Amino acid sequence: MYDAGYVRLFYDAYGRCEWERLEGSVAGRLKAIVHADFIRRYVGRGDRVLDAGCGPGRFTVTAAELGASVTALDLSEGQLELAKATVAEAGVSNAVEAFVAGDIADLSMFADGRFDVVVCYGGALSYVCERRHAAAAELVRVVRPGGLLLASVMSRLGTMATLVRRPQMYVLEDPVGWHVWQVAKHGDLPGFPTPEMDLEHPAMHMYTSNELRGLLPGCEVVDMAGSNVTTSGESSAPDEILDSPEAWATAVELERTLNRRPGLVDSGTHLIMVARKNTD
Numbered sequence: 537m538y539d540a541g542y543v544r545l546f547y548d549a550y551g552r553c554e555w556e557r558l559e560g561s562v563a564g565r566l567k568a569i570v571h572a573d574f575i576r577r578y579v580g581r582g583d584r585v586l587d588a589g590c591g592p593g594r595f596t597v598t599a600a601e602l603g604a605s606v607t608a609l610d611l612s613e614g615q616l617e618l619a620k621a622t623v624a625e626a627g628v629s630n631a632v633e634a635f636v637a638g639d640i641a642d643l644s645m646f647a648d649g650r651f652d653v654v655v656c657y658g659g660a661l662s663y664v665c666e667r668r669h670a671a672a673a674e675l676v677r678v679v680r681p682g683g684l685l686l687a688s689v690m691s692r693l694g695t696m697a698t699l700v701r702r703p704q705m706y707v708l709e710d711p712v713g714w715h716v717w718q719v720a721k722h723g724d725l726p727g728f729p730t731p732e733m734d735l736e737h738p739a740m741h742m743y744t745s746n747e748l749r750g751l752l753p754g755c756e757v758v759d760m761a762g763s764n765v766t767t768s769g770e771s772s773a774p775d776e777i778l779d780s781p782e783a784w785a786t787a788v789e790l791e792r793t794l795n796r797r798p799g800l801v802d803s804g805t806h807l808i809m810v811a812r813k814n815t816d
């Protein structure tokens with residue numbers, strides 16, 4: 537069940553770990569690059585952009601640097617404070633219209649069609665669990681007809697492909713085994729322990745690409761890819777390749793080459809979708 541108060545508490549406490557999630561490791565760095573690729577492809581100068589679930593502001597900055605006018609929204613005041621600092625450090629504060637504490641399930645502070653592009657990356661649409669259709673309708677409502685939505689959510693099959701390699705998976709009393717069956721049955725992953733902190737990770741809904749395709753009402757899907765299709769589970773390249781410019785360039789090229797292939801889209805950690813709101 538979606539628990540906004542708990543998600544807020546978790547991300548307030550998670551703090552800078554959310555920034556570091558996309559730094560330092562091959563998987564994290566690839567995730568940042570692939571997600572930024574889509575913003576660079578679909579956001580243009582002068583666009584009014586909502587970065588919904590902005591976290592510490594990484595992609596707020598990407599859109600602002602492209603000349604967009606960005607509104608950054610998050611449930612967590614702690615993440616919004618980090619986003620303000622990231623934006624200031626990048627020297628793009630003038631391009632950010634507002635930092636708003638809010639929930640994607642209720643965007644009533646924004647008029648219909650207020651934005652040209654809505655970006656909702658990294659799973660806010662996963663955290664809202666059973667309220668995902670209401671949240672999707674809100675995200676669509678605030679985009680103008682003909683405008684774009686860029687969403688990324690946790691991948692159900694990619695997560696399962698990783699978990700099924702763990703031996704505990706075959707012991708049903710083990711938490712890993714139990715969790716993977718919950719995901720397999722209906723995509724709902726209950727809260728689970730996190731190594732970095734005392735709090736459990738919040739519950740999430742994990743999507744298949746087919747399910748994600750049907751999520752945004754009154755929109756046409758124009759692009760879709762997986763994120764981290766080359767780095768799921770044990771197949772991930774060792775982090776030492778970050779020290780070798782040639783090896784790292786190869787890793788990035790491989791991910792970009794493969795992540796739209798129909799057989800691989802579902803195999804990564806996240807799914808990225810671009811959809812255009814219908815004009816009629």
Ligand SMILES: C[S@@+](CC[C@H](N)C(=O)[O-])C[C@H]1O[C@@H](n2cnc3c(N)ncnc32)[C@H](O)[C@@H]1O
Nearest residue numbers: 547589590591611612615639640657658660663
């Ligand atoms: C995994 S982080 C992603 C941050 C950023 N979009 C990125 O991709 O780097 C998820 C963020 O979504 C926020 N979030 C989760 N549920 C939300 C909701 N219902 N409404 C707004 N923000 C939410 C969290 O507070 C957190 O900052």
